[in-house]
Amino acid sequence: MNPEAEQARSSQDLVEDRRSQTSLALILFGPPGSGKGTQAKLLVKTLAIPQISTGDMLREHVRTGNAVGTKVEAKMKAGILVKDEVVNRLVDERLAQPDAARGFILDGYPRTRAQAETLCDLLSGRGADAVVVHLVVDYNVIIARLTGRRQCPVCGTLYNVVSKPPRVAGVCDLDGAALIVRDDDREEVIRERLAAYEKQTRPLIDFFRENGKRLYDVDASHETPEAVSRKILVLIRSHDHS
Ligand code: ADP
Numbered sequence: 001m002n003p004e005a006e007q008a009r010s011s012q013d014l015v016e017d018r019r020s021q022t023s024l025a026l027i028l029f030g031p032p033g034s035g036k037g038t039q040a041k042l043l044v045k046t047l048a049i050p051q052i053s054t055g056d057m058l059r060e061h062v063r064t065g066n067a068v069g070t071k072v073e074a075k076m077k078a079g080i081l082v083k084d085e086v087v088n089r090l091v092d093e094r095l096a097q098p099d100a101a102r103g104f105i106l107d108g109y110p111r112t113r114a115q116a117e118t119l120c121d122l123l124s125g126r127g128a129d130a131v132v133v134h135l136v137v138d139y140n141v142i143i144a145r146l147t148g149r150r151q152c153p154v155c156g157t158l159y160n161v162v163s164k165p166p167r168v169a170g171v172c173d174l175d176g177a178a179l180i181v182r183d184d185d186r187e188e189v190i191r192e193r194l195a196a197y198e199k200q201t202r203p204l205i206d207f208f209r210e211n212g213k214r215l216y217d218v219d220a221s222h223e224t225p226e227a228v229s230r231k232i233l234v235l236i237r238s239h240d241h242s
Contacts, residue, residue, distance in 0.1 A: 024049065024103035025128040026236065027110075027119075027213075029204070030135035032193045033142035033149075035220050035228065038158060039135065040107040042229040047236075049103035052094050054087050054111075056156065077183050079192030081200060084114040091115075095122060103128070111201045120211060130213050133232050134205065135220040139194075146190045150179040 026043065028036040040051040058076060061069035068090075072082040091109055094100065110116040123130055148161040152172035159166050159179060166173050184193060208215045216235045220228050 023101065023126065023128045024236070025123050025130045026103070026105045027130060027132045028105060028107045028135065029132050029201075029208075029215075030137065030220070031142055031197045031202075032190070033146040034135035034137040035145075035225060036107045036135060038225045039133075039220075039229055039232065040105045042225060043105055043232065046229070046233060047103070047105070049105060050099050051105045051107055052091065052100070052109070053107040054090060054109040055107075057090050057094065058082060058087070077189070079184050079189040079196065081111055081196050084112055084118070087111075088115060088118045091119070092122060095126070110204060111196075113200075113204065113207060116204050116207050116211075131236060132208050132213050132215040133235065134215055134217045135228070136217050138221045141221045142194070143190065146185050147187060149182070149185050151182060152177050153180050 024047070026047070026049075028039055030036055037053060037055075040053065044051050058068075058072050062073045062076065063069070068086060072086060075082045087109060091106075095104065106119075110119045144162065145160060148163070150159045150161065150166075150170075151157070152159075152175065154175050154177040155172065157172060157174055158164075159172075166179065170179050171177070172179055183189070205215065218228060218231055218235070223231075
């Protein structure tokens with residue numbers, strides 16, 4: 001069977017398997033630029049569970065200019081983490097929505113120990129089964145990806161000027177909107193975001209291990225997003241049957 005057909009079949013099996021089981025809390029973990037958002041979007045299609053991205057939720061609050069948005073805007077622009085209580089509340093509210101009952105994909109959360117502790121409580125409260133996928137990426141690859149990143153402000157699709165250019169430079173393939181560079185994708189801000197990751201987020205790998213969460217390292221430097229996604233699906237599958 002060719003890889004696409006095989007993936008389609010195993011994805012269908014996965015969706016079937018999931019119907020009768022506890023919900024899956026798939027935690028996509030890794031530095032900025034490791035591809036969490038890209039993987040989340042691919043996996044939403046095959047697993048049929050929603051993506052919960054704290055970065056996207058926060059950007060939406062900034063865009064609408066509400067109280068949360070005003071509070072977090074300066075920190076996000078500087079590449080600094082926003083307060084735990086703000087993101088914890090957003091995630092708590094989001095997980096209570098009906099579409100998250102059968103499972104969800106967390107992208108960009110948790111990022112601190114306090115967030116990880118809150119998440120553990122939220123998961124045990126709803127009997128969700130956590131799988132952490134750690135996307136491991138070379139530092140130089142991260143810098144190249146983030147500085148070349150462009151995003152559609154309308155549909156959120158991500159492009160890269162080198163590795164995934166749109167058909168027409170600067171324009172979204174899907175809706176024709178002019179692509180933008182995120183404020184926090186400027187080089188000095190990228191350095192801040194990587195520093196925040198090293199100091200506050202990376203140590204959670206030990207936290208997950210100490211708390212008995214399954215954690216899988218996946219090399220996400222060298223292969224296409226689709227190939228990385230296939231590897232993640234295989235891991236989830238082996239987790240289901242173990
Ligand atoms: P990336 O992972 O590429 O840095 P995100 O979109 O996940 O991008 O996050 C962008 C910014 O939003 C972060 O730099 C931070 O300011 C804020 N943010 C997102 N998620 C969290 C979180 N879980 N805790 C604190 N701040 C967050």
